[in-house]
Amino acid sequence: MELTLKTPKEIGDMLKARGVKPSVIRIKVMQYLLENRVHPNADSIYKVLLKDIPTLSKTSIYNTLKTLSSKGMILEVMTGAGEIRFDGYPARHGHFLCVECGKIMDVNLECTACKIPDLNGCKVTEQSIYLKGICAECGSGDKKNGKKSGKSKQGA
Amino acid sequence: MELTLKTPKEIGDMLKARGVKPSVIRIKVMQYLLENRVHPNADSIYKVLLKDIPTLSKTSIYNTLKTLSSKGMILEVMTGAGEIRFDGYPARHGHFLCVECGKIMDVNLECTACKIPDLNGCKVTEQSIYLKGICAECGSGDKKNGKKSGKSKQGA
DNA sequence: TATAATATTGTAATCATTACAAAATTGATA
DNA sequence: TATCAATTTTGTAATGATTACAATATTATA
Ligand SMILES: [Mn+2]
Ligand SMILES: [Mn+2]
Ligand SMILES: [Zn+2]
Ligand SMILES: [Zn+2]
Numbered sequence: 001m002e003l004t005l006k007t008p009k010e011i012g013d014m015l016k017a018r019g020v021k022p023s024v025i026r027i028k029v030m031q032y033l034l035e036n037r038v039h040p041n042a043d044s045i046y047k048v049l050l051k052d053i054p055t056l057s058k059t060s061i062y063n064t065l066k067t068l069s070s071k072g073m074i075l076e077v078m079t080g081a082g083e084i085r086f087d088g089y090p091a092r093h094g095h096f097l098c099v100e101c102g103k104i105m106d107v108n109l110e111c112t113a114c115k116i117p118d119l120n121g122c123k124v125t126e127q128s129i130y131l132k133g134i135c136a137e138c139g140s141g142d143k144k145n146g147k148k149s150g151k152s153k154q155g156a
Numbered sequence: 157m158e159l160t161l162k163t164p165k166e167i168g169d170m171l172k173a174r175g176v177k178p179s180v181i182r183i184k185v186m187q188y189l190l191e192n193r194v195h196p197n198a199d200s201i202y203k204v205l206l207k208d209i210p211t212l213s214k215t216s217i218y219n220t221l222k223t224l225s226s227k228g229m230i231l232e233v234m235t236g237a238g239e240i241r242f243d244g245y246p247a248r249h250g251h252f253l254c255v256e257c258g259k260i261m262d263v264n265l266e267c268t269a270c271k272i273p274d275l276n277g278c279k280v281t282e283q284s285i286y287l288k289g290i291c292a293e294c295g296s297g298d299k300k301n302g303k304k305s306g307k308s309k310q311g312a
Numbered sequence: 313t314a315t316a317a318t319a320t321t322g323t324a325a326t327c328a329t330t331a332c333a334a335a336a337t338t339g340a341t342a
Numbered sequence: 343t344a345t346c347a348a349t350t351t352t353g354t355a356a357t358g359a360t361t362a363c364a365a366t367a368t369t370a371t372a
Contacts, residue, residue: 078234121292136277
């Protein structure tokens with residue numbers, strides 16, 4: 001919703017504010033995740049940014065993503081399908097994964113009443129809610145996307 | 157809590173009730189998951205059952221786990237660490253993952269007030285809650301387990 | 313027993329991620 | 343500006359969980 005199209009300089013300041021030295025790659029990755037809320041995986045981020053940075057290596061993408069997530073600037077979203085997806089908005093929200101097309105959608109859930117009992121001694125630093133099912137496109141038979149292919153998983 | 161030590165025959169009946177033909181391996185895997193609520197990964201299940209079934213292959217473990225989870229008899233628990241853990245109790249509950257020792261603990265959370273809005277058209281078939289943090293043992297300095305090794309992750 | 317269906321095994325592939333060391337870049341300093 | 347150390351980026355090789363697949367074994371049934 002709050003997509004205000006930040007400039008590279010502004011993103012650099014965001015990085016500095018978190019103690020991350022702004023580099024071209026870091027700014028581009030952060031910018032991409034801010035402007036594309038599709039929860040992409042590392043490979044699809046790599047493929048997109050490769051057009052801008054022809055010398056880009058996939059290791060740099062992994063390094064950058066780990067740096068950003070360790071500083072709490074992005075979220076790692078699990079899929080259970082052997083890949084991690086990334087999210088430029090670390091604010092508390094849940095995720096719905098379509099098991100048909102692999103799409104991940106944000107879910108605004110008000111779970112204020114979630115009482116977490118008997119965690120004797122455990123320090124909770126993170127809490128996330130995952131939903132799974134069939135998205136609207138895949139559910140309603142004939143659409144151009146997803147459909148009945150079954151193998152049309154997307155990583156972006 | 158409800159650990160009633162089912163016999164192999166009883167477990168076989170559980171399998172049949174779900175349309176799964178009971179085989180030695182399937183019964184052993186199901187029994188192990190029922191009696192050991194530690195959320196093991198495929199490899200540690202394999203290592204344990206190998207003592208009973210010397211001809212066991214890891215592929216059979218994966219086959220069995222996929223069969224059981226597709227029939228809703230067990231749960232796949234994500235860790236985000238490139239491995240899946242398994243749970244013999246598919247009843248609704250959450251999971252706490254200790255990022256230090258890798259232990260996964262059950263969490264009984266009453267999330268009845270979880271309102272899931274604006275899922276326009278999405279059919280939700282599964283809902284899970286994940287917590288992350290430091291467990292009691294790892295948190296309180298000097299214990300025999302986990303501690304400050306940092307590399308002491310366990311898959312079982 | 314013969315036969316078909318299913319389960320199990322072994323091996324090779326897949327694929328995301330990580331390890332690691334070399335090369336490039338940056339930023340501060342003399 | 344030249345130097346130099348710190349950091350970033352790159353390329354390649356490993357890792358490790360999972361899957362594909364075909365051969366073999368088991369089971370149930372006729
Ligand atoms: Mn999100
Ligand atoms: Mn559990
Ligand atoms: Zn879909
Ligand atoms: Zn722990």
